[in-house]
Amino acid sequence: MQEDRAPAGPRRPRAALAMGAGVRDSVFGTEALGRLADLVDLHQEVVTGPDSAPLADAEVLVTGWGAPAVDDRLLARAPRLRFISHAAGTVKTFVDPSVFGRGVRVSSAADANAVPVAEFTFAAIVFGAKRAFTMAERYRTSGTKRDFSGMPWLGTHGITIGLVGASRIGRRVLALLRGLDADLLVYDPYADPVEIAGLGARVVELDELLRRSHVVSLHAPETPRTAGMLDKERLALLPDGAVVVNTARGSLIDHDALVAEVTAGRLDAVLDVTDPEPLPAGHAFFGLSNVFVTPHLAGAQGNELARLADSALREVARYCSGAPLRHEIHADELGRIA
Structure with missing residues (x-):
C-alpha cells in the first residue's frame, strides 16, 4: 500500500x-x-x-x-x-x-465498481444460457431432475454472445467471456474495431448483433439516445430462445415489449435493473420462470x-x-x- x-x-x-x-x-x-x-x-x-x-x-x-x-x-x-x-x-x-x-x-471509482458488475454479468450469461432459472423452477415444482423439454438450445458451446456497449464493464465482461468457446460481438458507436478485435470480439451494427446473438448483454449508458434502444422492433430481431441480460439501466429496454416476449416464452431475461425500479408488486416478471430479476445488486455490495x-x-x-x-x-x- x-x-x-x-x-x-x-x-x-x-x-x-x-x-x-x-x-x-x-x-x-x-x-x-x-x-x-x-x-x-x-x-x-x-x-x-x-x-x-x-x-x-x-x-x-x-x-x-x-x-x-x-x-x-x-x-x-x-x-x-x-x-x-x-x-x-x-x-x-x-x-x-x-x-x-x-x-x-x-x-x-467506477472502474472499481465495474469489477463486481462484470462478475455478476458473466455469471448471468452462463446461468441464462444454461437455462438454470427455468430448470430450477421446473425441478422445484415437478421434482423432475432434468426436464429439457421445449428448450430451443442450452449451454454456451458455440453460441454467439452480443454486448451492447464497450464500456469499462463491457470490456471486463469480454475478458471473462474469452474463456468460453463462444463468438463475441460488440455494438458501440465509439468503439475502435481494432481494439475490440484485440479483446477477442468483432464490432457490428446493433441490428446485426441482435439477429445473430443467442445472448445479448447490455452495457450502454443511460442517455436520450439509448433510452428504449431495445424496443418492440429490435426485440423482435432476436432469434427464438435468446436471453436478454441487463445489468446497465432499465430504461434501455421497452419493458412492455419485453413482457410480451417473455410471456410468450420466445425470450428469456436476466434483469438486475428495471424500469421502473423497483418493480411494483405483482409485476409480470415475478411470475415467470424464464425471467430472473434481482434488486440492482450487481454493483459493489x-x-x-x-x-x-x-x-x-x-x-x-x-x-x-x-x-x-x-x-x-x-x-x-x-x-x-x-
Whole structure:
C-alpha cells in the first residue's frame, strides 16, 4: 500500500467527506479513514449540503452515494475546491458541468465498481444460457431432475454472445467471456474495431448483433439516445430462445415489449435493473420462470465496497503527490458515460 501513504513534504490539503447518511461507515471503515487522515487534513464533519461548514476551506472532497449536488450554489461556498474523488460509480447524478468550468478535477471509482458488475454479468450469461432459472423452477415444482423439454438450445458451446456497449464493464465482461468457446460481438458507436478485435470480439451494427446473438448483454449508458434502444422492433430481431441480460439501466429496454416476449416464452431475461425500479408488486416478471430479476445488486455490495474506498484513496494520494490521476473524468465525456 505504498501508493496511498502521505506524500513527502508539507502537502496536506484540507479535505472533507461528502455523502449520504451512513455511507461513510459502510464504504470507509476505520482503517480506510485512517489512511485518508494520513493523506489530508480531514474535517470530521461530513458535508451534506451547500451550507456545510467544511466547504469554506476544503480543497478536496471525497464523495460517495448521496453526495449533495456540486453546482454553482455549492461552488460559491467552496472557493478553494480543486479536486473531487468519488468513491462510487457515476458522477453525473451530482456533479454539475460548471464544476469543470471552475477548473475542479474529478475522479471516479467506477472502474472499481465495474469489477463486481462484470462478475455478476458473466455469471448471468452462463446461468441464462444454461437455462438454470427455468430448470430450477421446473425441478422445484415437478421434482423432475432434468426436464429439457421445449428448450430451443442450452449451454454456451458455440453460441454467439452480443454486448451492447464497450464500456469499462463491457470490456471486463469480454475478458471473462474469452474463456468460453463462444463468438463475441460488440455494438458501440465509439468503439475502435481494432481494439475490440484485440479483446477477442468483432464490432457490428446493433441490428446485426441482435439477429445473430443467442445472448445479448447490455452495457450502454443511460442517455436520450439509448433510452428504449431495445424496443418492440429490435426485440423482435432476436432469434427464438435468446436471453436478454441487463445489468446497465432499465430504461434501455421497452419493458412492455419485453413482457410480451417473455410471456410468450420466445425470450428469456436476466434483469438486475428495471424500469421502473423497483418493480411494483405483482409485476409480470415475478411470475415467470424464464425471467430472473434481482434488486440492482450487481454493483459493489458488502465486502466489495472496500474496493471503492481504496480506489478513491489512491486517487487522493496521486493528487496530493502531483502524480497523474488514473480515473479522471473530463467534461467532454459527460455525454457518453454512464
